[in-house]
Amino acid sequence: MQEEITKHTEKIYKTMKNKKHTLGEKAKEIIIEIFIIVFAVTLSIWLHSWSEHRHQQEEVSVFLGNLKNDLKDDIESIDVEKKAYQKSNIGYEKILALTTLQLDSIYKSKNTVNFPIYSHGPKMNIANYEGFKSSGKIGYIEDEKLKQKILNYYQIFVPAINEVDKYYNDFLFKCFDKMIENADKPEEKLYSDPKFKKTIEFLVKLGKNNIRVYEQNTKPRANELIKEIEKEMNK
Template identity: 85%
Template sequence: MQEEITKHSEKIYKTVKNSEHTLGEKVKEIIIEIFIIVFAVTLSIGLHSWSEHKHQQEEVSIFLNNLKNDLKDDVKSLNIEKGGYQESNIGYEKILALTTLQLDSIYKSKGKVNFPIYSHGQVINIGNYEGFKSSGKIGYIEDEKLKQKILNYYQILAPSISEVDKIYNDFLFKCFDKMIENADKSEEQLYSDPKFKKTIEFLVRLGKNNIRVYDQNVKPEAVELIKEIEKELNK
């Protein structure tokens, strides 16, 4: 492009210096050369913008495909974690329902009380999103509604999952601390302790709350986002 501009600029200069042409002919030739330069620059800018836009949208397409796979994995993980909460709650509720006489009977018969342990970790896949966002490419997504849904999912819902799981794990570790504190006592005494039972009761409540957060807040949004992404990719 630079060579073309230089070439036509030289033509303009030669035209101005050409003593054989009249002023009218010079003006006509200069206008033509200027028009060629303007047209070439405009065309070059247009082609560059088109090529850059095409490249950006290819990156968006790859990102959305990866994000769709992440979201499908998220839904599976949410179901697994929900199952973990449900199974743990059943075990905790059985412990809470045990009377002193039932506990006495269990330990006299050399039985054991099963204390469920299910520590909840990272549920939402954020790697692809964080990579695309940190590179400043989120703005490449032209569908504003879709972009806002993605931002809402990863900036509001994903952190909420981590937060409710963290609170649950904190209470689970409070139970472990209580077990360690009472290591010199029998399990029967531990499971009869009102403070220990109250901590378990809170575990059950938190588990039910987290299931609600999974089922009513995060999972429906993940499923809806998958549909929106597929719709965008099929345009």
């Protein structure tokens, strides 16, 4: 392109120096050469922009494909974690239902109470999103509605899961602390202790709340986002 511009610029210079042509002929030739230069530059800029835009949209397509797979994995992780919460809650509710007489009977028969130990929290896939966002490429997504849904999912709904799981695990560790504090006492006394039972009650409530967050907030958003991505990729 630089060579073409140089060539036509030289033609303009030679035309201006040409004593055989009239002023009108020179003006006509110069205008033609200038038009050719402007057209060539404009075409070059357009082709470069088109090529760059095409490359950007190819990157978006790859990103959306990877994101779709991440979202499917997120949904599977959420389902697994939901079942784990339900299983833990059943175990805690059994403990809460035990009477003093039942506890005495369990320990007299040399049995123990099974306390579910499960630190909850699904592994959400954020690497592809974070990499694309940190490289400043989120703006390449031209569908504004889709872009906003992606941002909302990773900036609102994924952090919400992490937050509710953190609250749950904090209460779980309070139970562990109570167990350690009462390690020198008969275990049946611990399970009949009102403060310990109240902590377990909150643990069950938090577990149910977290299942609700999974089912009513994050999982529907992930499914909705998958549909939007599929619609965009099929355009």
